[in-house]
Structure formats: C-alpha cells, structure tokens
Amino acid sequence: MISIGIDAGAATTKAVVLRDNEIAGYAIIPTGFDFRKAGEAAYREALSKCSTGESEVGKIIATGYGRSSIGFADKTISEITAHARGVSYLIPTAHTIIDIGGQDSKVIITENGKVKDFLMNDRCAAGTGKFLEYTAKALEISLDELGTLSQVSKNPAKISSMCTVFAESEVVSLRAQQFKKEDIAAGLIESITQRTTAMVKKLGIKPDVAFVGGVAKNPGVIRAFEKALEIKIRLPEEPQITGALGAALLA
Amino acid sequence: MVENDIFLKSLELFKDAFPGRINQILKSKEEGKKIVGTLCLYVPDELIYACGADRVILCGGRSAPIEAAEQYLPRNICPLIKSSFGSVIDQKCSKTKSCPHFGLVDLIVAEATCDGKKKMYELLNQYIPTHVMDLPQKPENQNALEYYIKELESLKDLLEKLTGNKITDAKLKNEIKSANETRKLLHALYELRKRDSPPIRGTEILRVLQQMHFLSPDEFRKNLVLLLDELKLEKRECSGPRIMISGCPMAAGNMKVPEIIENRGGMIVVEESCTGTRAFWDLVDENKEPLKALAERYLKIPCACMSPNDRRIGQIIELVRDFNVGGVVYYTLQFCHGYNIEKYRVAEALKKSGIPLLSIETDYSAADTEQIKTRVDAFLEMLE
Numbered sequence: 001m002i003s004i005g006i007d008a009g010a011a012t013t014k015a016v017v018l019r020d021n022e023i024a025g026y027a028i029i030p031t032g033f034d035f036r037k038a039g040e041a042a043y044r045e046a047l048s049k050c051s052t053g054e055s056e057v058g059k060i061i062a063t064g065y066g067r068s069s070i071g072f073a074d075k076t077i078s079e080i081t082a083h084a085r086g087v088s089y090l091i092p093t094a095h096t097i098i099d100i101g102g103q104d105s106k107v108i109i110t111e112n113g114k115v116k117d118f119l120m121n122d123r124c125a126a127g128t129g130k131f132l133e134y135t136a137k138a139l140e141i142s143l144d145e146l147g148t149l150s151q152v153s154k155n156p157a158k159i160s161s162m163c164t165v166f167a168e169s170e171v172v173s174l175r176a177q178q179f180k181k182e183d184i185a186a187g188l189i190e191s192i193t194q195r196t197t198a199m200v201k202k203l204g205i206k207p208d209v210a211f212v213g214g215v216a217k218n219p220g221v222i223r224a225f226e227k228a229l230e231i232k233i234r235l236p237e238e239p240q241i242t243g244a245l246g247a248a249l250l251a
Numbered sequence: 252m253v254e255n256d257i258f259l260k261s262l263e264l265f266k267d268a269f270p271g272r273i274n275q276i277l278k279s280k281e282e283g284k285k286i287v288g289t290l291c292l293y294v295p296d297e298l299i300y301a302c303g304a305d306r307v308i309l310c311g312g313r314s315a316p317i318e319a320a321e322q323y324l325p326r327n328i329c330p331l332i333k334s335s336f337g338s339v340i341d342q343k344c345s346k347t348k349s350c351p352h353f354g355l356v357d358l359i360v361a362e363a364t365c366d367g368k369k370k371m372y373e374l375l376n377q378y379i380p381t382h383v384m385d386l387p388q389k390p391e392n393q394n395a396l397e398y399y400i401k402e403l404e405s406l407k408d409l410l411e412k413l414t415g416n417k418i419t420d421a422k423l424k425n426e427i428k429s430a431n432e433t434r435k436l437l438h439a440l441y442e443l444r445k446r447d448s449p450p451i452r453g454t455e456i457l458r459v460l461q462q463m464h465f466l467s468p469d470e471f472r473k474n475l476v477l478l479l480d481e482l483k484l485e486k487r488e489c490s491g492p493r494i495m496i497s498g499c500p501m502a503a504g505n506m507k508v509p510e511i512i513e514n515r516g517g518m519i520v521v522e523e524s525c526t527g528t529r530a531f532w533d534l535v536d537e538n539k540e541p542l543k544a545l546a547e548r549y550l551k552i553p554c555a556c557m558s559p560n561d562r563r564i565g566q567i568i569e570l571v572r573d574f575n576v577g578g579v580v581y582y583t584l585q586f587c588h589g590y591n592i593e594k595y596r597v598a599e600a601l602k603k604s605g606i607p608l609l610s611i612e613t614d615y616s617a618a619d620t621e622q623i624k625t626r627v628d629a630f631l632e633m634l635e
Contacts, residue, residue, distance in 0.1 A: 120625070
C-alpha cells in the first residue's frame with residue numbers, strides 16, 4: 001500500500017512517499033508562486049527517488065497553507081493534525097511540538113498522536129522563519145551563518161521589536177551603535193524563541209519537546225530553546241517533512 | 252452541513268429587509284416620527300417605543316467605512332467602533348445613499364461601555380446629537396441598580412422632550428410585554444438548536460439576530476413566527492462538530508468567522524454574543540414597577556465592560572452544557588480589551604469543564620482568512 005502526503009508550505013513544499021507504513025522517499029522543494037505546480041513537482045520528485053510509478057499510488061493527502069490548491073489530492077487536512085501524527089510516528093515520546101515554518105509558528109500538545117491543544121501565532125510574520133530571513137539580510141549574513149554566529153555570542157543584544165519590519169530597522173540601529181555581529185544574531189534568535197516559549201508556557205509543557213519545520217534546522221535556535229525551556233529538544237532526522245509524513249500516515 | 256437543504260422562505264424576509272425598512276423609516280419620519288439610533292444592548296428599546304419613536308441599530312460590521320473613520324480615530328481601536336463612526340462621517344453615506352439610516356437619525360442614545368466607544372461618542376456628537384447613558388460598571392454594587400434607574404429616568408425625560416409624548420406606565424408595560432414575546436420566540440428558536448441534528452445553521456440564525464435591532468419589533472416578531480412555523484413543517488437536519496461562539500458582537504456585515512466555521516464543516520449551535528444570547532436571554536419582570544423591572548433585566552447583560560463579570564463565566568458553562576457544545580470558539584475583535592482580557596478567565600473555566608477552546612482575534616479585513624481556516628480546520632479535526 002502506497003500513500004503520499006504533500007505539505008504545501010508557504011516557503012517550501014514537501015512530499016513523502018509511504019510504503020507499508022515506512023518512509024520510502026521524500027522531496028523538499030521551494031514553493032515559488034504556484035502551490036499546485038510545486039505540489040506536482042514535489043510529488044514527482046519523491047516518487048522518482050524511490051523508483052515508484054504513479055500507478056502504484058493509493059491515496060494522496062494534502063496539508064499546509066496551500067493545501068486546497070493541491071487539486072489532485074484525495075483529501076486535505078490541517079498541518080496541525082498532520083504534524084501531530086508525523087511527530088508521534090518518529091518520536092513517540094514527544095508530546096509538545098514546536099513547529100516554526102516560513103510563515104507561521106505553532107505549538108501543539110498531543111495525546112496518543114492526536115492534537116489535544118494548540119496555539120498559532122497571529123497573522124504577521126513575527127516569530128517565524130521569515131523574521132530570521134529578513135533580519136539576517138539586515139546583518140548581511142546568510143541564515144546558516146546567523147545560526148552558527150549566534151552561538152559564539154557572550155552578550156546577546158536585546159531586540160524588542162516583535163514586528164519583522166521594525167526589527168530590521170532595530171538591527172540597523174544596533175549596527176550603528178557598534179554592537180558585535182554575533183551579539184545581534186543571538187539577540188534576533190532569542191527574540192523569536194521568547195515568543196514561542198511564551199506559547200509553550202501558555203499551553204503547559206508536556207515532555208518530550210520536539211522541534212520541527214524549516215527553522216528547526218538552525219542550531220542557534222535549537223540551543224536558544226533548550227536554554228529558555230530548560231529541556232533537551234528532540235529533533236527528527238529531517239524536521240521539514242513531519243507534516244507531509246503525518247498526512248501520508250493519515251491517508 | 253445541512254443534510255436536507257430545504258430552502259427556508261422566511262429567512263429571505265430577514266435577508267431582504269434593508270430597503271423596505273429604510274422606506275418605512277423615511278415614511279414615518281415624514282409623518283413626524285422621531286428616529287433614535289442605538290449602538291448597544293444596554294439601551295432599552297422599550298423606552299424608545301413607549302414614547303412613540305422608532306429606533307435603528309447603528310453598529311457597523313462592514314470594513315468599507317473604516318478608511319474614512321481613520322482620518323479621525325486611531326488605527327488601533329476596534330473595527331466595530333471605526334466602522335460605526337465611518338458610516339456617519341462618510342460623505343458618500345449621507346442621507347439615502349449607501350448607508351441611509353444615519354441621515355435619518357434624530358438622536359443617538361449611546362452608552363458608557365468601553366473607553367473606545369465613550370470617546371468616539373464625543374466625536375459623533377459633532378455630527379448627530381448624541382446622549383451618552385452612563386452605566387454602573389460594577390453591577391453587583393449595592394447602589395448600582397439605583398444609579399442605573401436614575402439614568403433610565405433621565406433617558407425617559409430626554410425621549411419625552413424629543414417626541415413631545417409622555418411615557419406612561421401603561422405604555423411602557425405594553426412595550427415590555429411585546430419585547431418579552433420576542434424574547435420568548437427567540438428562546439423557542441434556540442431550543443431547536445439543542446437537538447442532535449438542529450434544523451437550522453448558526454450562520455442562518457446570526458443573520459436573523461443581526462436584524463433584531465434594525466427591523467421594527469413588530470416586523471421582526473412577525474418574521475420570527477413565520478420562521479418557527481416553517482421549521483416546524485420542514486424536515487431539515489444539520490450536522491458537524493457542535494460549536495459555540497463566545498465573545499464580541501458580530502454586527503450586520505461581519506460574517507467572516509462564523510462562515511469559515513460552517514463552511515469547513517462545523518455546526519454553530521449557540522452564540523454567547525450581543526448578536527446571540529446576550530440580546531434576549533433574560534425577560535423583564537412584567538409584574539414589577541416597569542422602570543425598575545427594566546433596570547434589573549438590562550443590568551444583567553454580561554458584557555465584558557462589567558467587573559467582575561462572573562455572571563458571564565457562569566452562563567458560558569451553562570450554555571455549553573445545555574447546548575451540548577463540543578468546542579468553544581472565543582471570538583474577539585482586535586483591540587477589544589474587555590473581551591480579550593476576559594478570555595483568560597473563560598479559558599480557565601472551560602479547561603476545568605474539559606471543553607476545548609479555540610481563540611480567534613481578528614478584524615473586518617480578509618487578510619487573515621487563510622490562517623483562520625487552518626486553525627478552524629485543526630480545531631474541528633481535533634473535535635471529530
């Protein structure tokens with residue numbers, strides 16, 4: 001039995017091929033403008049990676065921000081339900097999931113692989129991957145550099161603007177005040193983890209804590225969470241595919 | 252989801268009511284009738300009708316007038332305040348164009364509920380004479396009722412002066428009686444929603460409630476009777492996770508969140524809202540001295556501007572039980588501090604009762620529609 005999960009995210013589209021309840025292959029591609037096209041491309045790439053023909057495919061489930069654009073899916077499901085299922089499959093002991101993607105951040109509390117409670121950030125990009133992307137630009141460094149650089153900081157700068165646009169100008173003003181690059185980088189990362197930490201505390205932490213989504217690939221953010229929550233963060237091998245995996249599992 | 256989607260003719264009466272009602276007001280104004288505008292449930296309709304005036308609700312639920320309002324008001328106040336004010340000052344909106352009722356209003360009877368409204372009324376007064384009724388904000392205080400009665404007495408004098416008609420006890424009792432009739436009909440309508448498969452959707456009910464203070468009471472009541480009769484005859488059944496909406500008013504034009512909930516498969520069975528239970532829940536005691544009876548009933552409205560507002564928390568839990576609610580969507584308008592802060596206590600009480608809650612804070616724009624859909628989907632999936 002082969003089922004496919006497609007996670008049409010704001011920044012990246014992910015597809016997972018599930019064969020007899022095991023991951024057979026997956027693909028992660030940039031979404032670009034067209035959710036549907038990205039969905040099709042990710043679907044094909046994931047199939048070709050595990051040498052599977054389209055004729056073998058059973059159910060296709062779409063999730064993510066652009067889920068309703070994936071017209072060839074049999075069903076759609078919210079990414080909150082999908083992540084809960086995907087993470088429980090990979091890390092059965094995890095009951096708190098932090099998911100930070102390109103457009104939003106969420107905290108999900110699970111029980112037996114099902115959503116028990118959740119919180120999602122409000123409409124703006126504060127506390128998301130976009131925040132780091134923009135502010136890294138203001139520091140003239142890449143996202144990867146932001147993560148590594150932040151870890152050598154001894155004295156993180158205080159970034160008080162939650163708004164991405166305001167934070168960008170705050171970075172410029174900190175630069176003018178001759179703050180060290182690593183301190184500003186660490187300040188930016190602290191600012192987004194603080195926001196999500198407040199969401200975790202509001203729901204009540206339930207160990208273990210898993211961290212997924214594109215931002216979970218940033219070592220600086222992982223460390224900042226471990227410091228703020230005083231707990232070891234569990235990471236899936238590939239933190240970007242848990243939504244697509246969950247969708248495939250729910251087929 | 253409506254299983255047998257039988258067309259309800261009587262619902263169209265509420266939907267198509269706007270032009271007819273405006274013509275009716277125009278006509279009665281020509282005949283010398285005074286028109287009173289209101290923006291809140293704390294202003295008793297009974298007093299306005301007892302002096303022979305007519306009333307229209309002026310609460311704005313549309314986003315279009317907001318831009319005009321922001322020339323006068325700060326951006327970061329609630330959209331209901333901006334939309335209501337914008338409708339008055341928008342030049343395009345004057346007299347009989349897009350928003351004709353404002354040009355027809357002789358007096359606005361406003362109320363001291365939240366800070367945003369209170370200060371907006373000061374500006375509104377520059378366009379239309381606006382009387383602000385004070386409210387005791389600690390309703391459990393010993394002298395609260397007495398104070399509120401005094402405010403009702405002043406309002407009574409003002410209305411008598413406006414119309415030249417005396418508000419006699421007999422007239423007032425008569426109005427109380429018919430307003431109670433309407434409240435009883437709404438209770439009968441809500442009673443149907445307690446069924447396992449209610450015959451009517453939440454968004455359909457909301458469109459009815461949004462007309463409650465816009466239509467004349469007689470017309471509203473007549474249409475309500477027709478709706479109840481039709482529901483008795485037709486075998487209609489709705490299904491889906493049972494949702495209660497609790498929080499801010501949803502004035503006419505504002506259907507965003509309830510429509511998302513029902514389009515995604517949820518079924519709203521009760522609204523703890525000014526466009527819901529708060530509008531009709533308690534009756535006025537017909538055996539008491541009428542002004543005092545009015546004051547007692549109206550002071551019971553559990554608005555978040557009151558403190559402490561334990562009555563509201565208690566009622567939410569009661570409604571959850573009576574309507575067999577599976578999950579609560581706590582709906583607030585951006586910058587509505589009262590309802591936004593009270594969310595914490597409501598969430599606490601619901602948690603104790605084991606009822607899941609989804610909180611949505613939004614405005615009248617469509618900017619966050621997709622994000623709301625994701626949350627609502629996840630919430631409904633969680634309840635299934």
